[in-house]
Amino acid sequence: MDIAKVIVDVPVRSTDRPFDYSIPESLKLWIEVGSRVAVPFGHRTVQGFVVSLESGETVVNPGLKPIQEVLDLLPPLSPELVELADWMSKRYACRRISALQAMLPTALKGKAERLISLGDVEEETAFPDDELFPMFADSGDEERLITEFIGRTGEVSMKQLTRAFPEAAETVKFMLRRGVLVESQSIKDKMGKKKLKAVDLAIGITAAREALNKFPKKSARQKEVLSFLIEREATLPMALKEVLSALQVTASTVKGLEEKGFIEISEIEVYRDPYQGRDFKPTTPLPLTAEQEIVYTRISRTLEEQLHEVFLLHGVTGSGKTEIYLQCIKRCLDQGRQAAVLVPEIALTPQMVERFKGRFGSGVAVMHSRLSVGERYDEWRKIREGKATVAVGARSAVFAPFSNLGLIIMDEEHETSYKQEENPKYHARDAAIRRAEQCGAAVILGSATPSLESYHASRAQTDIHFSPVLLEMPTRALGNELPKVNVVDMREELKEGNRSMFSRKLHSALAERLERGEQTVLLLNRRGFSTFVMCRSCGYVAGCPECDISLTYHSRSDNLRCHYCGHAEPAPKLCPECGSEHIRFFGTGTQRVEEELGKLFPGIRVIRMDVDTTTEKGSHEKLLNQFRDKKADVLLGTQMVAKGLDFPDVTLVGVITADSALNLPDFRAAEKTFQLLTQVAGRAGRHQLPGEVVVQSYTPEHYSIVHASGHDYLSFVREELKHRRGLHYPPYCRLILVTLSHEQLPLLLRMAENYAMNLQGKARNLRWYGSLDKLTTDVLDLLGPVASPIPRLKGRYRFQCMIKWRGAIDVIGLVRQVAEELEDSVRDAGLQISIDVDPQMLM
Ligand SMILES: Nc1ncnc2c1ncn2[C@@H]1O[C@H](COP(=O)(O)OP(=O)(O)OP(=O)(O)O)[C@@H](O)[C@H]1O
């Protein structure tokens, strides 16, 4: 194999194809499909990924440039993931490099030197048993040589190792997989500082213990540090930072100990376990209910045969879906395969993680954006090295580097956060199904309120790639009823003179809970409900100078901020238009609700959970623990409180305004409202105590509210599908949103019109263009160009075309092709065209 096809990391469209490089003799054994390499490109050296290998006999081109370096000893991507990236680039009209990059932890995207050192393992594993590993019978000597080579200096760079042992690729990789060798790298964090400094007390610990008594008074601080470290001997090495903050000492104090030879400070890499020191109560499988048993039996049949199949698990809130997930995972692990569990970022609560760690212990890796760069890298490494067999994470966990994936679970499959809004704009559901197809894995999509797309697909069975098997669990696992839902018409409240944000019903229900010592969850649906500043005299609304949207008031800092571009300015005291003093903020924030609660119920203990109170790492968990420990009467929050929580003493759920999102210009507004209400209502009365829900609304007759209060998913779906069919929206067609932006409006307008015309013309030639009213299957319709709902963002004007289509035609390819042709013909670097296939956010 002499030629490697490489996708290079150069952000130009013309590079979105593999380039050929020759493989130098010395790297031959190290390069595989999925390897990350450094290659010359133009006058620079760039990073790239090997996507295929070809043998020299078939292609002869002496002018090929050679690969310079291989950047990791173990390829970070598997052939399976390389193939998935290729599929993504076609499915989402994105560049292959951006799909490949999306699969890696951030830590692997920068340039960093790789160092190899000896791992800390027992003698038996260090040298493999010839009988157990006959294929490595000859490698024992090689291993000894490598061990000696590294042992001489403690660590070597990757280059040194590959130069010294160019033939030993297989052996080195095998040693890495067993932990005999450890690959580490220096990661720079955002501030450019090295993060991985760790204190290691391994050397000199005996001497240190004896010396402890001999410290003179003036080095009392050093003594303190040393005893601290000795106490924690078992968990060393630990980060220097941790020592400094735990004891409030300076780095020079610790360095003093190093000078005395008691400790060693080195830049070794440690697994930064974000859940270190946490005890997860071990749990055992529960005997299944009859409903669960049927579902489990059906899924395990597929697991048993190791087939690819997609299940849609529609189970009401509290029906015990999580227990099904756990037992299916167990089944899969017993076969020697691995499992990935995707949950929406917002639902990735400690409670959720606990349930998986409690069952599978340290075999669970957690992947989400709240972890530091280093922590994320370590969790990823645990998976790649086989130390973790279950990955729980947000949407990118679909790329977990497992070698033998048997099951992908997607909880709350209806959540829009499964769609990535930046490039590559992929949907984790489709990526999961595609990956599972490749490796013969099962997929479970679980929800109390499945997306209309998935539900419709399970009934219609028209799509060969996506026709899930529908499994239903209509009752709660603990046998209790779904909570009773009262809908309160807030217009009536106002008519009868109640100007408070609390209806009389919610007020009295809250008072009852306080009296009985039970707990309440209050949801403030903030979607579409901005806290904007308006002048009551002239109607002036403070807007962002860049983005044409209203600014949001933040009372803590008393300023106004734009949520799209970050622009901030002080809140005005006088109206800039008319000079009136009657300028104030509108809308309801969680802070206002909290204040109001305090006035109505003096002494009430409220925990507020929103973006402001949960920015700090671990704050989410802290707040939830406080609530569970009954340190508060009310948990008040935005969407965050709607998902996944399972607290026995919550008997009341209140929704302050149910319909604030109904008027958004989004065809999914009703669906999202229904889902949110159903989810939050499901938090009440999950255990012994019965639950009650109070929903306040200005449009209580809306079908999404009527059916949510009746826990009636099917009726909602029937009515919603009727609307969707009539207006030609998914699932009856598919959408592609093309947004063009430029700083100059007249230029942009011309280009947007140009785009629409070209696309129409091409579609007409192919006989695809037409109205969706017709019964033809292969059809494409185009709306626009029109100004985007946010017509200007970060100083750029925006126009959009909405493409509606259905059938087996390659509309995505065409839409992309026309965009590229336009870019080529105008040659204006100021023009940006973004293509969003199956968009979730239409704002
Ligand atoms: N077979 C079972 N036997 C006893 N208790 C069970 C069983 N299955 C689930 N439970 C309990 O029922 C409660 C609800 O289960 P779980 O949280 O798994 O439901 P869910 O369907 O995931 O809910 P949601 O969608 O609302 O998050 C939990 O307290 C769980 O421990």
Ligand SMILES: [Zn+2]
């Ligand atoms: Zn702005």
